[in-house]
Each structure stands twice: as C-alpha cells, then as structure tokens.
Amino acid sequence: IEANDGPRVTVLAGALHEADLGALIVALEPEERLRLVRLMGTHFDFAALTEIDDNIRDEILEGLPAREVAEGVRDLENDDAVTLLEDLEPEEQAEILDALSPVDRAQLQRSLDYPDHSAGRLMQTTFVTAPPYWTAGQAIDVMRDTDEADLPDSFYEVFIVDPGHRLLGTVFLDTLLRSKSRALLEDIMSADRRRVEVTEDREEVARLFQRYNLVSAPVVDEGDRLVGVITIDDVVDVIQEEADANLKALGGVSESEELSDTVFWTAKSRFVWLLVNLLTAFIASSVLGLFEGSLQKMVALAVLAPIVASQGGNAATQTMTVAVRALATRELSRANAARIILREVLVGAVNGVGFGILTGVIAGYWFGSPSLGVVIALAMVTNLVAGALGGILIPQILAKFHIDPAVASGAFVTTVTDVVGFTAFLGFATVWFRLG
Amino acid sequence: IEANDGPRVTVLAGALHEADLGALIVALEPEERLRLVRLMGTHFDFAALTEIDDNIRDEILEGLPAREVAEGVRDLENDDAVTLLEDLEPEEQAEILDALSPVDRAQLQRSLDYPDHSAGRLMQTTFVTAPPYWTAGQAIDVMRDTDEADLPDSFYEVFIVDPGHRLLGTVFLDTLLRSKSRALLEDIMSADRRRVEVTEDREEVARLFQRYNLVSAPVVDEGDRLVGVITIDDVVDVIQEEADANLKALGGVSESEELSDTVFWTAKSRFVWLLVNLLTAFIASSVLGLFEGSLQKMVALAVLAPIVASQGGNAATQTMTVAVRALATRELSRANAARIILREVLVGAVNGVGFGILTGVIAGYWFGSPSLGVVIALAMVTNLVAGALGGILIPQILAKFHIDPAVASGAFVTTVTDVVGFTAFLGFATVWFRLG
Structure with missing residues (x-):
C-alpha cells in the first residue's frame, strides 16, 4: 500500500475471503484504510465492509x-x-441511492423503510419460488436454466407460492433431491413452515431460529405474501449482538461502544452510568451520615460497615444476573415467578446465615468484642435476604415498565444493598451498644 | 396426564415440534415429567430431551x-x-450403550471418546459423499435411489472424497441444482472449503462459523479423512452457551447454574464467589483499620470513603467488561494492547477529573470544608486511573496464565479500587489535615 502499487495490492488482497479482507482493513492505520479500498478500485468486495465496526465502515463510506x-x-x-x-x-x-438504477434503488429503499431492528432489515429479497403443481424434476430443470444473476448467492429451500404470491409451503433442497423426479411439489412441501412477519423484531426472529433450529425462514407481509427470506448467518450476528448488549449493559457500558471509539466519546458515554452511580453512592453515604454520632463513638463500625454493604451487593448481583438472563431468554415468566423468587430468597437466607457466622467470628476476634460479632452477623443475614429480594424483583419490575433490566437494574440493586446494609449494621449497633 | 390417558396424551403431545414438547416437559411438575414420557411410550421423540436443562434431562433418563x-x-x-x-x-x-446394536454402539462410543467440548462431540456422523468423477445428474440420481434411513435428516452439501476418504472439496446443494446435468462434480466443487479438525475446541468452531458465515462444515481427522459434519444449529447453541457463560461469570454465578437447580445446590455454588469477595472486603477494611486514628478525629472521612471506592469500582467494571468481551472475541490481542490500554487510562483520567470536581464540590459543601473537597477530588482521580489500569490489565494477565478472565477478574479489580480508593483518600486526608 505504501508504494501505491494498485495492481499488486489487488492481487494480494483480492484473493482474500471477505471476512479476512475486513479484518485486514481493521488492522490498518485509519489513513491507510481508505487508500486500500481506492487502490483496489472495482476489485474491492464491498461485502468486506459488512464484517467491520460501524464507525470504521461509515468513515470509509464517507x-x-x-x-x-x-x-x-x-x-x-x-x-x-x-x-x-x-x-x-x-x-x-x-446520494448513494440516487446513483443506483431505478429498480435497485426502489428495492433497497423499501428494505430501508422497514423499522430498525425489524425482520425487514435482515431479510434478503432474492429467493426461489415455484408453483405447487410443478414436479421436482421440473423445478430442478428450471433452476438449471435460470440466469445466475437472478438466483440468490446461496439458498436452502424453494418456496411454493400461489398465483397471488401467498406462501403455501416450502421444499428444502435436500428433500427436492431425494424425491422422485415426478413427485409434485405440493406433495413433498412442508405446509406448516414457520414464517416471520416482516415487522417482527429481530430478537423474536433470533428466538424462533434458535428454538426450532432453523437455517432459513420465509418472511411474509400482513397478507401472508412472501417478501423475503432470512438466513441463519444474519441471525447468528443478531444472537451475538444481543448477548453482547446484555453483557455490556450489566457492566455499565453502552451497547454501541466499540474498541475503535475515541477516548472522548467513550468517556462521555460511560459518564452517564457513573453519574447515576455517584448519586446512589451519595445516598448510601448519607445513611452513614445519619449515624455520625455512633461512628464517632465506635470507629470499628466505620471499618466494618463496607463489608456488610459489599457482601450484600455481590450476592444481589448474582441474583440479578440470573434474573436478567432468565428474562432475556423468557425462562422467567409470570408462571414460575413466585417459585423463583422464593428460591432466591432462600438462597440469600442460607448464604446470609453462613456468611453472618463467618463474618461475626472474624469481626468479633478482630475487635475483641463478641457483641460486635453478633451485630454484624444479624446485619449480614438481613442484607443478603434484602439483596436477594432486590436482585430478583427489580429486574422484573423494570421489565414490566418496559425498561431494559440489563441496563438499569445494577444501580437500583446496589442502592438497596448499600442502604439496607448500612442501616441494619449501624442501626443494630446503635441499639445494642446504646450509642444513640 | 392426570387421567393416565396414554392414547390421548400421545395424540395431543405427539403432534408437537420437539422444541415445544421440550418446553412442555419443563413446564410440568417434576413428578409428572417422567409420567408423560412413559405414557407416550414409543411415540415419545427423544430429540425433545436435547432442548431442555441438563438436570431435568438427566433426571428423566435416570x-x-x-x-x-x-x-x-x-x-x-x-x-x-x-x-x-x-x-x-x-x-x-x-448400560444404555449395551442395549444398542453393536454398530450403533461403536459409532456412539467413538463420538463419546472425543474430548469434552471438541468438534467430535458436536458433529453428526451421517453425511453424503460422492467421488469427483461423478456428474451432477449422476449424484442427484444416486440420492434419489438411496434408502431414506441412510441419508441424514437434513443436509446442505455433498462432500467430494477420494478413494481413501480424504476430503477433496464440497458441492453445495444449490450449486448442484443450478449446474448442468453433465457437469463433473470436481469442476463445480469448492476445493478450498474450510474444514474443522475433530479435536478442535467448540469455541474455535463457533468462531469459524461466525467469521465465514458457514451453514455446515466438514470435520476431518489428522489424516484429512472426512469423519463428520457440523451444522449451524449446533453451533448456534454453542454461541449462546458461551455468551451466557461470560455473562454469568462476570455476575459471579457458576456457568452450570440453571433455574431448575435446588436451593441448597445454588447456595453452595454461589458461596465460593462470595467467600473470595469476603476476603477482598476484609482486605479493604483492614486498610480502613490502618487509618483508625484519622477516622476517629474526622468522622466525615468514614462517611465519604465508600464513595471513592464505589466510583472507582464501577469505572473499573466498565473497563473490565470491555476487556473481557474483547478478549473473548479476539478483538484485543498483543497487536493493539498498548493502544487500548492507553485509551482506557485516558478515559479513566477524563472521567476521574470530571467526577473529582463534581464530588469535591458536593462533599466540600456538605461538610463545609473546601479542603476536604480538594482531598476527595484528588483521591477520585487517582482511583479512576488505577481502576482503568486494573480493569484493562488484570483480565489480560489472567488470560496469559490461562485463567478465564470473565470468572476471576471481578474480585481482583474491586480489591484494587477498594484498596487504592481508601488509601488515597485517607492518606491524602491524613497528610493534608495533619491527622497522623
């Protein structure tokens, strides 16, 4: 590239698979990326750009x-x-659409008109159809004679449609191949084929593919007319993105953050979450402030209070992780909510008692005060049960109000465990040692 | 089921897709599950059991x-x-293997002999092969005449092998259909087809499928002989499981925990992570203990210290989430590590200054002491930079020692931010206010 040697770059990079070409682009310095694309000219496979980060792609396209x-x-x-x-x-x-032929433009425009994250955005609009009265042999002959450009790059099924283009069923290619040449398509098609509505959310589409182990699925409009086909490779990307989004949300990172973002942009996008957190930290601290008198009289309380809060926070995070995941996979629903809530509270109580005793013994020895051990043990049990309740209920409440539980649960849950942890520990201590 | 009406249950449940039958089993009370399977007898589709939680499955099989x-x-x-x-x-x-025919048993035993999580465990061993000198038409004719039982349930490509069963290339079914009947398979096959080694880790297999948008891939042994085929539906499950494992690990939950686990088992499996955490909480508290004198003289320090620690912990978790994800997807490697580390430290510094000023002003007003504001601001900057360093370096160090960064990073990272946060804040305060 440095030598500006167009033909040589084209020979070297042109043989690459689109995914490898994409990886090569990402690995280059920003200013070299555009040069590579321009050097390759018409030999550059634009499919490579679908494999790379949004902002690198947009930069090149612009x-x-x-x-x-x-x-x-x-x-x-x-x-x-x-x-x-x-x-x-x-x-x-x-501008780009204007430079296309009217047919291409109309087709692309229609896909872009479907809402963001809908099946319509994921689907391919080239597919193979046949009427139900054709035989298997006839279908194969027609495909052989069709111009390559009119067939999709790859396909796995032939859709059987009526004259109004309504979907009747589909015949998988392997079924087509193992059927007798004279078999009618309507006799070998699967008629109850699962179909996707064009406005369906892509998460729903992914769930359908996963549940029924699909490789491709027909997309239909409100009139049950076939408008496109979604293939598994696009769905795999959706599954990965959704899983990533959940992971990032729980870690307090924006879904769209990528390694190629600038420092300033990253700092800004993380600022909001940290701000929410600062607020909850001040709420927790103001609880400590209420007990200033007790803290003054007994400095051991200040040393130990963070332990109660942190242990509660971690137990609550475990519960919350399970809840958020179960909500995302629909494993947690109204049908089993009561059972799961009870289970989590019991887990919290069991671990609360265990860690209460353990912490009580250590703290009692450390400060030479068995009473202090008893107080911290009671506070620990209280906080682990509260944490379990918060961890399992808050995600469900947020989901009910259509707020993404993965994004918002964390801040609420740790506020609960900080406030309950500090209040229980310092409250019990104030009463027990008459510090009030 | 309650009426023990076998035929009726069979009619109702027999028509279900295996995935729906699986969901039905999960929704039943534990004692009814086995009854359903027994009532359906030979009409029960054992494929439904592949769709459900491990422990429900094992319970039924036992x-x-x-x-x-x-x-x-x-x-x-x-x-x-x-x-x-x-x-x-x-x-x-x-016992189950012994009840099978010798041929079935040998085939299954061989698959089970491959290591856990290897491609060998994922692959199907029924596939379609053809010699390179056949024509497309010949291949189709042979498939038509083959007994259904000798073909896989569904397949997407025909593998071209030499007499030694070594893989030469593959022909996708859609290629086969659009080729002229007289075309030789060796002329239409893709010879550079990506293949999977039978001992390869399933995570590697998933990455290959994702990267190259594969639908199926041939599996070969050390001699490049074809031994099986992996299809995308199995890989989708792997992708989902790996993503779940990462999510759970970051939340401190064991990878194998499922909603159907008992209270005791769940409590026990979460105990370990909480125990590690208790240890780090005591380490952090012992830092507070070192400054007991300062805390006694100035109780505001006890009230504010958790804010510095918590803000650092959350910023570090953001960085750690990005690092763990980037390591899992191989986006973070030695090639770009220096750039990413620098980026994270700068993000930490930018947000450190922002939150330092904000916290300093609020704390200064709250306790009527501008000096206290300056001290907490300095501690905040220090801790957010330390958190960024910890969040980006610790996962990489763990990965270098082959410890799963998703599982182990959290405890180390929060220890760093707690210890640095408390030390910086109380240390700066002790020096500034001459509390020592």
Missing part, C-alpha cells in the same frame, strides 16, 4: 464518492447493502 | 429403563444422542 459506493452496493445481496447504508447520514444515503 | 432409552436414542442423529448421553453417570451410560 470517504468514497457516492458513485463508487453505488457500484459496490449494486453487486451485494440486499441484506448486505442494507447493513452498509442503514447507519449513514440521510443525505449521504440519498 | 428414571427410564436403559432399554427404553436405547430405543429412543437409536432413532436420533448421532450428535443429539451424544448430547443425551454425555452428562450421565458412567455406569448408566454403559
């Missing part, structure tokens, strides 16, 4: 003339083209 | 006579049979 992008997009499957264009600025998107 | 299980297992694809048997007690497994 650096290229709209006409060149349009050329590249034209060769892509519909779903890949949507991935490329959906995050661009509206003007830029319009 | 409740059934080995002969009945063997009957059910015989009808399954090899990979599903492995899923069913791999977690059973060795004696039980042997």
Whole structure:
C-alpha cells in the first residue's frame, strides 16, 4: 500500500475471503484504510465492509464518492447493502441511492423503510419460488436454466407460492433431491413452515431460529405474501449482538461502544452510568451520615460497615444476573415467578446465615468484642435476604415498565444493598451498644 | 396426564415440534415429567430431551429403563444422542450403550471418546459423499435411489472424497441444482472449503462459523479423512452457551447454574464467589483499620470513603467488561494492547477529573470544608486511573496464565479500587489535615 502499487495490492488482497479482507482493513492505520479500498478500485468486495465496526465502515463510506459506493452496493445481496447504508447520514444515503438504477434503488429503499431492528432489515429479497403443481424434476430443470444473476448467492429451500404470491409451503433442497423426479411439489412441501412477519423484531426472529433450529425462514407481509427470506448467518450476528448488549449493559457500558471509539466519546458515554452511580453512592453515604454520632463513638463500625454493604451487593448481583438472563431468554415468566423468587430468597437466607457466622467470628476476634460479632452477623443475614429480594424483583419490575433490566437494574440493586446494609449494621449497633 | 390417558396424551403431545414438547416437559411438575414420557411410550421423540436443562434431562433418563432409552436414542442423529448421553453417570451410560446394536454402539462410543467440548462431540456422523468423477445428474440420481434411513435428516452439501476418504472439496446443494446435468462434480466443487479438525475446541468452531458465515462444515481427522459434519444449529447453541457463560461469570454465578437447580445446590455454588469477595472486603477494611486514628478525629472521612471506592469500582467494571468481551472475541490481542490500554487510562483520567470536581464540590459543601473537597477530588482521580489500569490489565494477565478472565477478574479489580480508593483518600486526608 505504501508504494501505491494498485495492481499488486489487488492481487494480494483480492484473493482474500471477505471476512479476512475486513479484518485486514481493521488492522490498518485509519489513513491507510481508505487508500486500500481506492487502490483496489472495482476489485474491492464491498461485502468486506459488512464484517467491520460501524464507525470504521461509515468513515470509509464517507470517504468514497457516492458513485463508487453505488457500484459496490449494486453487486451485494440486499441484506448486505442494507447493513452498509442503514447507519449513514440521510443525505449521504440519498446520494448513494440516487446513483443506483431505478429498480435497485426502489428495492433497497423499501428494505430501508422497514423499522430498525425489524425482520425487514435482515431479510434478503432474492429467493426461489415455484408453483405447487410443478414436479421436482421440473423445478430442478428450471433452476438449471435460470440466469445466475437472478438466483440468490446461496439458498436452502424453494418456496411454493400461489398465483397471488401467498406462501403455501416450502421444499428444502435436500428433500427436492431425494424425491422422485415426478413427485409434485405440493406433495413433498412442508405446509406448516414457520414464517416471520416482516415487522417482527429481530430478537423474536433470533428466538424462533434458535428454538426450532432453523437455517432459513420465509418472511411474509400482513397478507401472508412472501417478501423475503432470512438466513441463519444474519441471525447468528443478531444472537451475538444481543448477548453482547446484555453483557455490556450489566457492566455499565453502552451497547454501541466499540474498541475503535475515541477516548472522548467513550468517556462521555460511560459518564452517564457513573453519574447515576455517584448519586446512589451519595445516598448510601448519607445513611452513614445519619449515624455520625455512633461512628464517632465506635470507629470499628466505620471499618466494618463496607463489608456488610459489599457482601450484600455481590450476592444481589448474582441474583440479578440470573434474573436478567432468565428474562432475556423468557425462562422467567409470570408462571414460575413466585417459585423463583422464593428460591432466591432462600438462597440469600442460607448464604446470609453462613456468611453472618463467618463474618461475626472474624469481626468479633478482630475487635475483641463478641457483641460486635453478633451485630454484624444479624446485619449480614438481613442484607443478603434484602439483596436477594432486590436482585430478583427489580429486574422484573423494570421489565414490566418496559425498561431494559440489563441496563438499569445494577444501580437500583446496589442502592438497596448499600442502604439496607448500612442501616441494619449501624442501626443494630446503635441499639445494642446504646450509642444513640 | 392426570387421567393416565396414554392414547390421548400421545395424540395431543405427539403432534408437537420437539422444541415445544421440550418446553412442555419443563413446564410440568417434576413428578409428572417422567409420567408423560412413559405414557407416550414409543411415540415419545427423544430429540425433545436435547432442548431442555441438563438436570431435568438427566433426571428423566435416570428414571427410564436403559432399554427404553436405547430405543429412543437409536432413532436420533448421532450428535443429539451424544448430547443425551454425555452428562450421565458412567455406569448408566454403559448400560444404555449395551442395549444398542453393536454398530450403533461403536459409532456412539467413538463420538463419546472425543474430548469434552471438541468438534467430535458436536458433529453428526451421517453425511453424503460422492467421488469427483461423478456428474451432477449422476449424484442427484444416486440420492434419489438411496434408502431414506441412510441419508441424514437434513443436509446442505455433498462432500467430494477420494478413494481413501480424504476430503477433496464440497458441492453445495444449490450449486448442484443450478449446474448442468453433465457437469463433473470436481469442476463445480469448492476445493478450498474450510474444514474443522475433530479435536478442535467448540469455541474455535463457533468462531469459524461466525467469521465465514458457514451453514455446515466438514470435520476431518489428522489424516484429512472426512469423519463428520457440523451444522449451524449446533453451533448456534454453542454461541449462546458461551455468551451466557461470560455473562454469568462476570455476575459471579457458576456457568452450570440453571433455574431448575435446588436451593441448597445454588447456595453452595454461589458461596465460593462470595467467600473470595469476603476476603477482598476484609482486605479493604483492614486498610480502613490502618487509618483508625484519622477516622476517629474526622468522622466525615468514614462517611465519604465508600464513595471513592464505589466510583472507582464501577469505572473499573466498565473497563473490565470491555476487556473481557474483547478478549473473548479476539478483538484485543498483543497487536493493539498498548493502544487500548492507553485509551482506557485516558478515559479513566477524563472521567476521574470530571467526577473529582463534581464530588469535591458536593462533599466540600456538605461538610463545609473546601479542603476536604480538594482531598476527595484528588483521591477520585487517582482511583479512576488505577481502576482503568486494573480493569484493562488484570483480565489480560489472567488470560496469559490461562485463567478465564470473565470468572476471576471481578474480585481482583474491586480489591484494587477498594484498596487504592481508601488509601488515597485517607492518606491524602491524613497528610493534608495533619491527622497522623
């Protein structure tokens, strides 16, 4: 690249699989990325851009003339083209669409008109259909004679439709191959094939694929007319992204944060979560402030209070993790909520008693005061039970109000365990030692 | 089921998809589950058992006579049979294997002999092969004439092998269908097809599928001989399980914990993580203990110290979440480690200054002491930078020692932020206010 040797770069990079080409682009210095794409010219496979981080992709697309992008997009499957264009600025998107042929433009525009995160954005709009009265042999002959450009890059099933393009059923390719040549398609098709509504949320689509081990699924509009097909490779990306989103949300990181973000942007996006946290930390501290008198009289309380709060916080986080995951996978529902809540409270109580005794003994020895041991033990049991309740109930309450439990639970749950932990420990101590 | 009406239950439940039958079993009371399976007798589809939690599955399998299980297992694809048997007690497994025919037993035993989590455990051992000199039409004719029982339930490609059963390439079914009838398989096959070694770790397999958008992949032994095929539906489960494992590990929950576990078992499995945490909490408290004199003289320090520790802990958790995820996806490697570490430290510094000023102003007002505000601000900057360093370095160090960073990072990271937070805040205060 440094030598600006176009032909040589093209030979070297042109043989790469799109995924490897994508990885190569990411590994390059920012200013070299655009140069690589431009050096390769028409030999550059735009599918590689679907494999890389959003902001690197947008940077490259913005650096290229709209006409060149349009050329590249034209060769892509519909779903890949949507991935490329959906995050661009509206003007830029319009410019690229204008450079396409009217047919391509209309098709792409329709996909982009479906809501974000809907099945319509994921689907491919090229697929193979056949009428029910064809025979297996006839279907194979027609496919052999069809122009390559009119077939999808890869497909796994033939959709059987009526004259109104309504979906009747599908025939998998392996079924087609093992059937007698004279078998009618309507006799070998699976009619109860699971279908996806075009406006369905992509998370729902992913759940359907996972549950029924699907490889591809037809997408239909309100009139049950076939409009596209979703294949497993797109769904795998959705599954990975959703899992990542959950993980990041629980860690207090924004879903869209990527390693290629700038320092300033990253700091800003994490600031909000830390701000919420600072607020809860001040609430917890103000509880400590209420007991200033007791703390003054008995400094051991100040030393030990964080232990009660932290142990409660960690037990609550365990419960919360289980709850958030079970809500995401729909394993936790109204049907079994009572059973699961009871289970978590009992787990909290069992571990509360265990750690109460353990902490009580250590603290009692440390400060030479068995009474202090008893007080911290009682506070520990209280806080672990409260933590279990908070950890299992708060995600469910948030979900009921349509707030993502993975994002918001953490702050509430630790507030509960900090406040209950400090209040129980210092409250019990104040009463027991008559510090009030 | 209550009426013990076998035929009726069979009619109602027999029509269900295996995934729905699995969900039905999970929703039943424990004692009814086994009854359902026994009522359905030979109509019960054992594939449903691959869709449910390990301990419910094992409970049912242990409740059934080995002969009945063997009957059910015989009808399954090899990979599903492995899923069913791999977690059973060795004696039980042997009993079931003994009830199978010698051929089935040998095949299943071989799959079970591959190491846990290897490609060998995931693969199906029924697949379609053809020699390179066949034509497309010939291949289709042979498939039509093959007995259904000798073909896999579903397949997406035909493997081209030489007489020594070494893999030469593959032909996807859609390629086969669009090729001329007289085309030779060796001319239409993709020869550079990505293959999986039978001993490869399943996480590696999942990464390969994701990266190259595969739907199925051939599995070969050391001699490059074809021994099986892995399909995407099995890989999707692996992806989901790995993501879950990461999420649970970060939340301090064991990877194998399921909603169906008993209270005692759950409490026991979470105890270990809480114990590690108690230890780190005592370490942090002993730092507070070192400054007992200062705390006695100035109780405001006891009230504010948890804020510094908590804010550092949360910032560090954000960094750690990003690091753990990037390590899992291989986005973070030696090549970009220096850049990412620098980025995280800068993010920590930026947010440290921001929250330092904010906390300093609030604390200064609260206790009417601007000096206290300055002290807490300095401690905050120190702890957020330390947290960023801990959050990015500790997972990498653990990974270098082959310890799962998702499991172990949390405890180390919060110890760092607690110790640094308390030491910085109380240390700066002791020097500034001459409390020593």
